[in-house]
Every structure is written in structure tokens, then in C-alpha cells.
Amino acid sequence: MERPAWAPRSIDISVPSVSRIYDYYLGGSHNFEVDREAARKAMEFMPGLPKVMQANRAFMRRAVRFAAGEGVDQFLDIGSGIPTFGNVHEIAQSTRPGARVVYVDHDPVAVAHSQAVLRDNEDADVVAADLLKPREILASPQVQRLIDLNRPVALLLVAILHFVEDADDPYGAVAELRDALAPGSMLVVTHAAFEGIPLSREQAEGAVDVYKNIRNPLIMRTREEIARFFEGYDMVEPGLVPMPNWRPDTAPEDEDPYSFSAFGGVGRTA
């Protein structure tokens, strides 16, 4: 018998989770052995993976600070994963006290952990939902409570779009979210690409295969394909670039070569 739509997915921690793997790369212990095993396997092909994650975090930190600096005080972070350190609400609220943040993830463990972390934070909350169902996200009580869709919102799709296959129409979901946001809203995206990986294509694909094997295939897209997510947005300088090149605080030459393995960019609606 098929599981009815309203019956929840069961939790199987014997299956690796991308958000816990991510945590492991960041030196965290919010993970289980299955996650670490998968992470180590991927690192056999791409030993610098933790550096990619770190660069991703650093990019996000700069982007959030930028958005906050531009006056945006509402953040919708879809695919937020396991909160570790340097989370969006910490960055945003340190720049703009009172900034509001709603995290969204479909991993129930990540959501449960986020709830624990955010328990005492009035201005941040988490929604268990799927990027592919924007209406569920926007209609959630958390979004309704914390975010005023008539004012600009920074929408963060950081290291999530490369987990959505074209067949599931990520472009449609992103466009639907865009259409729900007020003018002046921002889109923050990072996305893995073969272009910047300092390894042979074969070796990089070995790491990609690891994700395929844990049923969370990593969809590598070209810069052009990634740029299409920004349809309807004006790109903020310097546009869609390898992550360390986006408004760096320090000389990009000093960055680890793996940091360039993904593109990052910020767009703003007119």
C-alpha cells in the first residue's frame, strides 16, 4: 500500500544525510558514523571537500552581511541543514539586531536540531518543508509569523540547488519563490560546478558518485545553467563568480584552491 500523502516519512539514521555530512566537513560532531563514512569516501576523491564547505560558509557570511548592510532584515534560508556556528541568524542579528530568520529543511533531524538551537530565539524559527513546494513554505505559520512578504526578503539557496534534479524543476520552484517576494528582495545562491574544482573531471565525479549512492545525487551544473536561477534578478557586483571571488575580505590568492569549486552570487529584484 502506498504511503498516504499526509503520513510522515520515517526517520532512518542508517541512511547518510547531506546536512550531517556537511556538518562533519565543518569539523562538527552533529553526525553519525554512516555520515562520516560517506564523507570520508567522498574525501578519498576530493580531499579538500571541507575547504569547499568552509568557503561556502564564508561566502554566505559575506552575502548575509551584505544583504543586512543593504537594509534587508528578513531572511529565508532554504536547505539550512544542521545549525553549527556562523549561522544566518547569528550573522544577520549581529549586523542588524532584530533581523528575522526562517530556516527551511526537509531533513526531520536537521529540523529537530534547529528547533532545539532556536528555542530561545524569538526572531528565528524553522519549517519542515521542501524547496519544491514553495507554497507550503510561504503558507507555513513560521513564515507567516516572522516574515512580511510585502517587504524585501533575502532568499538563501546555499548549497541546495545542486541537490535538485532538473526533472523536479528547481527553476520553476525558484521562479515561484521569486514571484512571491517584494521588490528589493535578494537571492543568494551557491552551486557546485566542475569548472572550479582543482582536480581531473574523473576524480571529481568519484565524489559526485558518493552522493548518488546515498540517494542524494549531486547535480553539477555549468555557470550558465546556474545563472538561469537568477532570472528576474539583477546581479549584484561582481555577479556569479567562484565563491572566494565574491566581495572578498582578504586576497583570494590566499584561499585554498578547493574554495573555487562552486559558484556564488547574489541577485536583487527591481
Add this chain to the structure above:
Amino acid sequence: MTAEPDGPEDRLRRFATIWSRAVFPVTSTSLTRPEFEEQLLPLARRLSEALRARNFEAAAGRTVGAALVAAHCTDPEALSRALDCVDAYLVLYCGEDGPGEALRTRSARLQHAMAAGYAEALRERTLAEQQAISQAALTARSAVAEALHDSEARFRAVFEGAAIGIGIADLDGNILQVNGALLRMFGGSEQSMRGRKVPEWTHPEDAPQVWRLYEELVRGKREHYHVEKAFYRPDGTALWTNLTVSLLRDADGEPQYQLALMEDTTERRLLNLRLRYEATHDALTGLPNRTLFFERLEKALAAGEGQRFGLCYLDLDGFKTINDSLGHAAGDRLLVEVADRLQSCATAPGEMVARLGGDEFVALTTGPNTEREVDELAGRIMNALVTPISIDGRDLTVRGSVGIVEGPAGERGAAEVLRSADITMYRAKAAGGNRFELADPEADARAITRNGLTTALPAALDRGEFFIEYQPLVNLGDGSVRGAEALVRWLHPQHGVLGPDRFIPLAEHTGLIVPLGRWVLEQSVRQARTWQERHSGTGPLRVNVNLSPCQLTHPGLVQDTVDILEREGLDAQALCLEVTESALIGADDDLLKPLRRLAEMGVDIALDDFGTGYSNLANLRRLPVSILKLDRSFTRGMQQFPADPVDLKIVEGIVSLAHSLGLAVTVEGVETGAQAEQLRILGCDTAQGWYYARPGPPERLHELALVDAVG
């Protein structure tokens, strides 16, 4: 803080820079290196102070080690690099020219403390994070479990609260779970239900495909099936259900369970059966009715090769009389008793008795041997009616007429068979009743033709299909033609010329005789008038017209006759109306009054077919009759020579009687000269028959009359 070049503060910063450069590449922090260096600066200061403090403080080293973990330097490589850095540069940049050996010892001890503090903090952080993520997993799981529980509770509520019976069994037929509705339907306990495997739930009324479908389903070859099925309840009564069984597969598509949904249709079925019973049975006798009988008959007639049927169609003789004299209640009781008796006549398989309506019953027998069986069945039926039926203390003798049809299946339709039986029954009745007759195709055909003629009669009159022939009436004294009897004929488009015996009884039956009789009278009177015009010299030629019993009682008879005579200008004396003796038997004054009126006007009335009925001779006196027409049976004995002496005596007597009453005598059926001579000698007045002429067109009479005149 401004630092004097190469002053202690500047040297401390330089130490922090070196340290941060060494460690930053292996941290996970999202800070930039300069930001990271700012984080390390207080740690460097702490180490610097501890290096030069009078007493060794392990706590300082431990704190710095722990702070590294807090700054996300969780990779052990970060500790290694940090210790290297302290070992190489702390004394160098922060020793401030103190005693070298002591400082190096102090630095080493601080490193030990840092390592311990780092390890402790990392252990604490790891444990805390493991605890946090496990807690999150647990929370998520319990949220799922709760949702699952809710969903299961909803399912359970649906399962338990459903008005429809639900049962789940494995593919071996072991019943795993049943809901309340199902238990209530069966009136048993869950234990008793689960004690029996699905294949044990058989019932004699199971349709043949029920268990084949079941087998297909449990073998995974069928996803579901829907049947009407009966079950035995524990108390032995039958539970009828609309049953839907579905195959449940697991996530991999492997068949796992069977799910039965059943709706109790017992009452609906009973109601249907009752409605069906009422629709197919006679309320009075409880016998199957016409509807059910036709169904069975059609089935029997549709049976295959070698199958036959036998049908007895029974109509009680004189039932109307019983109904009229004893009342309908008595009639009904009689019918009930007859029905019971008939029922006991047809008890074998393939036999049935039904009431078609009124006092008409049918008995049907089917199978390969009905040729013999139907006779026996008819015999039993006749026999069953022998014993009188007691109603209200009266013993009523009931008799019946039975028409039997027997034949092979597949040749005739039900309506045709029943009509044949009906016709045959009427034949039995016409033959006096209290008997059975076997269907005969010719008799059927006649009856069918008769029926066809009856329905064609009215149109035939409109279309002018009737015509009249005249048979001369001859004066026996001088052999002259005195007139003619008008005889109506029907020129039927298919059957050709039909005589009155073929259609007059039908016309009588339908009432068409009145207009037809009027038409004949009109035509005949007109013809007589024509003759008169042509034969003014030879005395009036008369015309005899037959009146049927129906016409006699018709109130317009006298007026119609007067109108016609006046219209055509014919004297009443030229008209003779012939009435059969049987029509006047027991006639009362009301019936005779129109005849008297006509006789008073001068119309002759002839008593036709005289001698065939049981005439009351004394009655003759009061009849307004002037002529007796002797039936041809009296003259038949005179056709040979010598004539039958008894016939001679009878005719002589009748003639004598008639003459003494002042009546003339006409004889029919004269075919020979000897006959004619004999009848003349006996004193008969007028004769008619083939000896003189057959009936023919009016011109022919004209010719005969001319011959007379010339002769």
C-alpha cells in the same frame, strides 16, 4: 591598542600573527584570517602572562586549549600546529629576556596544559554535539512516531468505525484482523472468526467462480474481485454480502495480504426475493403466475438438443356459474383448493404449475421424456379434480378442459405454444368439456384462420367484399319458381369465396352481424324489387332472408326492415325472414314481439332448420310463423329408392300438422327428381335444392323464372 615597534605589545601581536597563519588553514571557521587572528590575540596574551608569572598556572594553558576548540579549531592538526607555534615562538616573542631555561620549561608545561585543555574541550564539545544530534534524531523520530500514531489512530478509527465489514488475512487465508462491523454482521466473536481460514468460509450457494477468483488473487495473479457471496453465521443462518477482495502488496510489490470489504445485503436480498416472489406468484393461490410461467416456458423452449416440453392448459368448466351463484369468495376458495390439488400433481423436477388468471391454470413438464409424461400429467390433473370440492358445506363437482401441447425444444416460441394450448383447450371444451385434447396443427390452423377472419370482418364489409347468391324456391305443385333464398358470401382476398358457415358465427360473436344483416336485407329487397319490375306477368318473386339470433334481439330490427321496404318500394308480402328453430326455443313474448309486428305487416316468417331442435310442437301455435322449413336431414332418406318409410311417415306427419296450423311447408336439400316427386305427393308446398338450382347470381334466377313463364 598602539604597539611600540618591537615593544612587548608589538612582539605579542607578531606571535599571534604567526600563530594564526599556522593554524588558520586547518580551522573550520568562517571568519577571515585577520578576524581569526583577533580571536587568537587574547589567547596569546594569556600565554605570554602565564609564561612570565611567578607561579605556574596550568589553568591558563588549559583555557587557551579550550578556547581553540571554541574557535572551531577542532581538527587535531590545529592543536599540533598551535603547540609547534608556542614551542618555537612563545619564549622568543614573549620571554622578555627572562631566564631562558626556566622559560622553556614553563612553555613546555603550558603546552602540556593547552593539550589537556584542548582535549577536554574537544571531548566535551564532541559529546555535547553527539548528544544534541542524537536528541534531534530522537525528537524527529518521536514526532514521526506521533504522526504515525495519529495516522494509525485515524486508520484504526476508520477501520473500527466503518459501516462496512473489513477483514485482513494473509495469503494462506489466516484471518489477521476483522472490524466491528464485520463481527456484527456475522454475530460472532473475533476469536471465532479468526479460528477459521478464509477458504473454509464456503457456502452451498457460492457461485462457481468465487473460489477460482480467490485462488487467482492469493497467487498474485489478480488485484481484486467483486462477488455476491453468502456465508454461514455461527448460528447457521445465511449472511449475504457484496464482497470485494483486494490484494495488498508490500513496498516492493510482493503480494502480502488480502483485504476483504463486505456489505451486508441479507435484508436487501430478502426484500428482493420477496418482491421477486410477489412479482412472480399469484396472490390468491400462491402458485407461480403468468410472468414466472413464461420465464420457465421460455427456458424450457430454449433448452438444447434432445430436450422436450409438455404443457397442459386447464380451464375449469362452468366456473363462471359457480362464481355467479355462490359468490366470488366461494369461487376464490374453490380456486385455492384446485391450485393445491394441481400443485400435488406436478412435484417432479422440471414440473411446475402456474395460474395464468381467472380459472386458467397451466402445468409444465420438461426433459427428454415429456411425450409420455405430459399424458400422465394430464391424467393426474383430471384425476385430481374427480373428488368433489366442499365449499360452505356443499360438495361441488369440478370439471375441467385441458389442452395439451408437447414437442421438442427450440422450435416454437412461448406465445405460440401457449396459443396452441389455449386453442386445444377450447377444443376440449367445445367437445363437451371434462376431457383433454392433444394439440393438432390443423385444428390450430383453423382456429388461427378463424381468428384472422374475425379481425378482418369489419373491414371486409367496408370494402364490399361480401356478395349475395340466390337459390331458387320452387313451387312443388307446378314447378314454377316462386322466389329465392338470399345467401351471403365473402370474397376473401386470400381465402377466396367463403360460405356463411365460415363467418356468420364470427360475425355473431363480434356483433358485426347487425350491420352485415342489414346490408344483406337491403341488397335482397332491392333485388326482389328488380325482379318484380322484370316479371310483372308471372306474379311476385319473393325473397327469403336469414335472420341471426343476434339480429332478432336487436332493437332496430322492425324499423330497419320497414325503412328498407319503403325505400326500395317492395311489398312486405314479397319478403320472408327465416329464423332458426333453435333461436326461438324458449322465446318469450319480448323476443317474439318484433316478429309479430313484422308478420302483422305482411312479412312472412319462416321457421328454419325445423326438426333439428327439440321443438315444443305446442309452442308452434303461438309463434308468428307462416312457413316451416324442413331440415335437409328429413329429405336425405328420400334420395334413394324406395324411400325410407320412417322418414316418409315423419314428413307426412309434419306436413299434416303444419297445414292444420295453417302453415306452409318448404323442404331443403332436394337433389333428385324422385325426392321432389315424393315430397310433392306428401303435400309439401315449396322446395329448394340442387335438383333445381345451386345458389347463383341474381340473373340466373331471372333466367329460371323466364323458363317458367315460357314453359
